[in-house]
Amino acid sequence: MGLFQAALPALVADIERLVRTESPSADLAAVANSAEAVAALGAEHLGTEPELLVLEGRSHLRWRLGDGPRRVLLLGHHDTVWPLGSLATHPFEVRDGVLRGPGCFDMKAGLVMAFHALAAAGVPDGVTLLVTGDEELGSPSSRELIESEAAGCDAALVLEAAADGGALKTARKGVSLYEVRVHGRAAHAGLEPERGVNATVESAHQILAVAALADAEAGTTVTPTVLAAGTTGNTVADTGRFTADVRVRDAAEQARVDTAIRALRPVVEGASIDVAGGPNRPPLSHDASAALYRRARHLADRLGIGPLTAAAVGGASDGNFTAGIGTPTLDGLGAVGGGAHADHEHVLVAELPGRTALLAALIDDVAAAEPQHGHNARERRTAQPTKTTRTTRTTRTTRTTQTTQTTQTTQTTATGGSPR
Structure with missing residues (x-):
């Protein structure tokens, strides 16, 4: 020394x-x-x-x-x-x-x-x-x-x-990183809000669903972080997005949260969801x-x-x-x-x-x-894990998955009712 x-x-x-x-x-x-x-x-x-x-x-x-x-x-x-x-x-x-x-x-x-x-x-x-x-x-x-x-x-x-x-x-x-993208339909917030599909409201539902995946006893944190939605103050938001940071102690928890986030279903009728990202580090x-x-x-x-x-x-x-x-x-x-x-x-x-x-x-x-x-x-x-970026988009009635070496895609569209 x-x-x-x-x-x-x-x-x-x-x-x-x-x-x-x-x-x-x-x-x-x-x-x-x-x-x-x-x-x-x-x-x-x-x-x-x-x-x-x-x-x-x-x-x-x-x-x-x-x-x-x-x-x-x-x-x-x-x-x-x-x-x-x-x-x-x-x-x-x-x-x-x-x-x-x-x-x-x-x-x-x-x-x-x-x-x-x-x-x-x-x-x-x-x-x-x-x-x-x-x-x-x-x-x-x-x-x-x-x-x-x-x-x-x-x-x-x-x-x-x-x-x-x-x-x-x-x-x-271990770390997983996600971006949840919400798609709705724009409409005038004062004249005909009922004609819109509110991506801000849908984002709120999804944020709560994602946050609920945390498990304090298992040491799993699921933290929504960045949030954005809409374009102007008098327009029903047609898009929204938020990111989520996931930290886990073991691979089983990392897989559980990943499966659950990819299984998210929209709540607002007519909305759809894309989920991008996934496990970043074991x-x-x-x-x-x-x-x-x-x-x-x-x-x-x-x-x-x-x-x-x-x-x-x-x-x-x-x-x-x-x-x-x-x-x-x-x-x-x-x-x-x-x-x-x-x-x-x-x-x-x-x-x-x-x-x-x-x-x-x-x-x-x-x-x-x-x-x-x-x-x-x-x-x-x-045995090396493959570096992948995955995007998930799922329909309520049909699930279509397209996989290449780097991308997986699934879409979800709501026709009404509560998330599964």
């Missing part, structure tokens, strides 16, 4: 360098510029340039260290939720032992920790560092890359920030992280920075994907602090040396151990 204590000024300077390179996920040019900055910093520490992988216009970086079989995947991202110009309102600063700046906690500090840890470990053979550029969007272009790199590895170590109090993240909920279960967490606790005690704690969290990460294909996964190995995505985002500077030492020890421990899972690589690749 003394090595990283001495390197603390360099750790802070490197974090500043990345934080000052803004990288909002939706700005492809900014993410590309950030990828250049991350690549340059990584090359300085690792002595080798990464591969630049541009998928669907999004910039990802991959370092495959050494020539041996892939044993360990270090997984991070360099995109953030902060728009360009955020440095003007949330400047980089270090005051009273607290480092602040957009994206410092989530998760540019984690990337810097990885570079220092790998350099200290002698750039170990069989380790891959993958830094993606679209995690905050749900990893639409990088999911298959992540799963492919994780397949066959003995461990995926995720550089996301720690949970409260520095806890490692040993379980994450759950990361305690089973996927238990063995790695035990190793991390032992190493922390040996380094004098224990005891470590663990937490199950509702937020998802790319670790959900690695766990979903069967790769042992430990998350929350990045910075200690708080305020991800919020005005008070921060990193506790004093925690950086110890956490970087733990990361270096864990990389070395897994890379040096007897291979455990490489023989399963082929089976894991076969």
Whole structure:
């Protein structure tokens, strides 16, 4: 740990360098510029340039260290939720032992920790560092890359920030995302409202139906979020839409909610419904992280920075994907602090040396151990979930389903009565 204590000024300077390179996920040019900055910093520490992988216009970086079989995947991202110009309102600063700046906690500090840890470990053979550029969007272009790199590895170590109090993240909920689109018929709200089919009223019915799918006992949250309907204040709304965010602890609950949302039926006579979206990330279960967490606790005690704690969290990460294909996964190995995505985002500077030492020890421990899972690589690749976007539209009397490799479609139209 003394090595990283001495390197603390360099750790802070490197974090500043990345934080000052803004990288909002939706700005492809900014993410590309950030990828250049991350690549340059990584090359300085690792002595080798990464591969630049541009998928669907999004910039990802991959370092495959050494020539041996892939044993360990270090997984991070360099995109953030902060728009360009955020440095003007949330400047980089270090005051009273607290480092602040957009994206410092989530998760540019984690990337810097990885570079220092790998350099200290002698750039170990069989380790891959993958830094993606679209995690905050749900990893639409990088999911298959992540799963492919994780397949066959003995461990995926995720550089996301720690949970409260520095806890490692040993379980994450799975995520499903939906958009429910409602179709009605416009009419003058004063002259002949009875001739319209009110999409606003239908949206209200559907929002209540979707929210009712939550199950607090099972840890399932179903949260309607964005809502829009209608065009003008004196017109019966002919369209409406809302989105829903679903978080679940296990795959059975994810399937239950998905089936129920696709079975929604309109209430207002003449209305119809489209449901788009579906499961985005599978759950990361305690089973996927238990063995790695035990190793991390032992190493922390040996380094004098224990005891470590663990937490199950509702937020998802790319670790959900690695766990979903069967790769042992430990998350929350990045910075200690708080305020991800919020005005008070921060990193506790004093925690950086110890956490970087733990990361270096864990990389070395897994890379040096007897291979455990490489023989399963082929089976894991076969078992990878397919990335799909599904749209459901259902009629009350007829159900027509059209399926391609990426789309499933079903429509529902109401002829009166209550939802089934």
